[in-house]
Amino acid sequence: MTPFHALPVHLRALVLTLPSLALLGCGSSAPAPTPFEPQTDAVCVPGGDTLAFTGTVARSDAKQYRLQPFDVAPGTTRIELAYGWQESAGLPATPLTGTTLDLGLYDQRGIRDGFRGWSGSRQGRLDQGQPPVFIQADAAERGYMPGAIESGLWHAELGVAAVSPQGAEWRLEIRCSGEATAGSAAPDPVNATHIARGEPGWYHGDLHMHAFHSQPNGPSWEDFIAQSRAAGLDFLMVTEYVTGQHWKTLGSVARAHPDLLIVPGREIITYFGHANTHGETPGLYEYRQGFEDVSLGDIQKKARAMGALFQISHPTFFPPPLFENLCRGCFFQLGDEIDWDAVDTIEVLTGPVITQAEDAGLPLPLPVGIENPFMQSAIDLWEEKLLAGHRITAVSGSDSKGVEAEAVRDRVGYGSSATAVQLDALSRDALFAALRAGRAYIRTRGVDDSPELRMTATAGNQSVTFGGTLATAIATLRTEVLGGEGQQLRYYANGRRMRSVAVNSDPFVHEITINDLADAGPLGTFWRVETADLRARTTIGNPVFLKPRADGTNPPQ
Incomplete structure (x- = not known):
């Protein structure tokens, strides 16, 4: 699936x-399967046998995380994981009822600090004939983080995303190898201070x-x-x-x-x-x-x-x-x-x-x-x-x-x-x-x-655009629509549609008087605009807020 x-x-x-x-x-x-129980005493040795773990998940296990510990032996340079599941006996599962298990990996630093990757249910699926996910010093599967493979206790994670009514059986396979790798690449992050365009x-x-x-x-x-x-x-x-x-x-x-x-x-x-x-x-x-x-x-x-x-x-x-x-x-x-x-x-x-x-x-x-x-x-x-x-x-x-x-x-x-x-x-x-x-x-x-939108709310010497607040109970809201001829311009206040007008030109400019309303919240009364044609909205604007001053004084109109 x-x-x-x-x-x-x-x-x-x-x-x-x-x-x-x-x-x-x-x-x-x-009947519900037996809940997941991690299996222990598993050592992953370079070139050794593939570790195989099996178990079941029940409906009651859904939305939980199950960790399978395994020891990584010294000399390991690559770890591969593959897993899969099949529904237990019962009616055929559908997209609305089926089981989904996610895969993740944690290294020797522990199950809180040792995150090395997560692939959801997309990769490494034995039941779909996919190749295993892998991790090594110089490379890793998509969604996983390359880096040195240190010996110690690692954990494979099965995220029990969803379980069918009848439950499912799962299988997890882990293999270690010791082939030479090219070493780790130096990090090359994005420059967070970069200015792409100054205008x-x-x-x-x-x-x-x-x-x-x-x-x-x-x-x-x-x-x-x-x-x-x-x-x-x-x-x-x-x-x-x-x-x-x-x-x-x-x-x-x-x-x-x-x-x-x-x-x-x-x-x-x-x-x-x-x-x-x-x-x-x-x-x-x-x-x-x-x-x-x-x-x-x-x-x-x-x-x-x-x-x-x-x-x-x-x-x-x-x-x-x-x-x-x-x-x-x-x-x-x-x-x-x-x-x-x-x-x-x-x-x-x-x-x-x-x-x-x-x-x-x-x-x-x-x-x-x-x-x-x-x-x-x-x-x-x-x-x-x-x-x-x-x-x-x-x-x-x-x-x-x-x-x-x-x-x-x-x-x-x-x-x-x-x-x-x-x-x-x-x-x-x-x-x-x-x-x-x-x-x-x-x-x-x-x-x-x-369409493009431009919106300005003005009261006296105050003027704001999307997201702005005016310290007033009344203002003029001016909206310009570019490329929206034949559509509607809609006004909303505190979540209620207040007015609709036809956009009958390009560009189209429209003004209305907006005011503070009795159902205003802590941010004041918020007014916003959007455009729509016969099928759906075409723009959705963030609001302007009217919040009169506590002393009742407002800018001159």
Whole structure:
């Protein structure tokens, strides 16, 4: 079964149109297997026998981490791991009910500090005839970190992402060898102070991009850059799954493309929600929410202390319980674990804004494209947090792993949507400051196929744009739409649609009077705009805030 996270985002959304799947494989009365028990006294010797471990997982083991210890003998220079599983007897599993086990590796430094890689369920699968994952001093499988192989107690990790009703049997194989290697390469990180372009202006980026380390067939770095340029992107947020190996190697890529801003980060895959951290956080590779005392809140705190942005990813994707085996941890359930005041950005659009059956090549009952079914619920969550006083910037991300077919690249690849950010210069410091300030809007169909927005709120001698606050109870909101003729301009206040007007020219300029409302939250009343055509939204703007002074005085109108 193809791992769900390896499918394109548009195909994931299309699963919503297959309700019949929910009826398959349910209601099994097969007995639960015996829970996982680690096997001990295993020594991995260079050139020795392959270590083989077997066991079972039950439904009650889901969303937990199981560690298999093994000793690495002196003289080992390479370790290989392969694993697989099969469903126990019972009704056939479906994408909505099947088992998924993830693979990770920890070295002799221990199960907290010894992270050496994670590949989810994508690689090293015995049950799919894949080659093992490997790690050695000078090279490693995608998602894993090369480096010296020290003798001592190592651990293979089986993440029990999901388990079918009847349970599953698993097998893990580990082999050690002592062949000579070429030594370790020196780290070559991106220069975090690089200024790609010194001019102020609107720049575009994708805040959820997977590349070389996120799948076995991920694009080369040059192809990653070529696809990003084709989408008109200026800043590239490289959020590989869990690992940080790209933090150490993207320097040469950045130097070869000095006009682009490359920001390495990672996607933190927990079984209760996903988050992106933008920016390197050396030594912070944790992702195992609920393992011992690990919490996403602690990961968030540490990441931000290192200067990274913290982003909630696709927060309303595939809600449980129906979809929790299909998209493990995609739906965000950790709101009580994190500090919402320390959330910088939230992904309100993930993947293409239009879902089309033709993209997946499936004969599904979608004669025309429909709006991404998870976008409105994500916007609702964002606006709920704004009303509660949490200043969070709405962004979008493709969640793409790269595509090869030119015919679908514009729609489902990098930059299928783009976040436009107003910057003083194209640098990491300027980008992070602007995103935290909310000086951004989303172009849902990418740079080439979405309108441009300009918005200014004015009261007396005060004037702000996206993300700004006016100390007043009333203001004039001026919006300019470029390239949106024939669409609608919509106004929202505190999450409610207040007005819609036809965009009947290009450029189109419209002004309304906005005011503070009785249901304002701690941030004040927030007003925002978006554009839409008959099928879906085409832009989504971050708001301006009206917050009258406590003494009741306001600027002259």
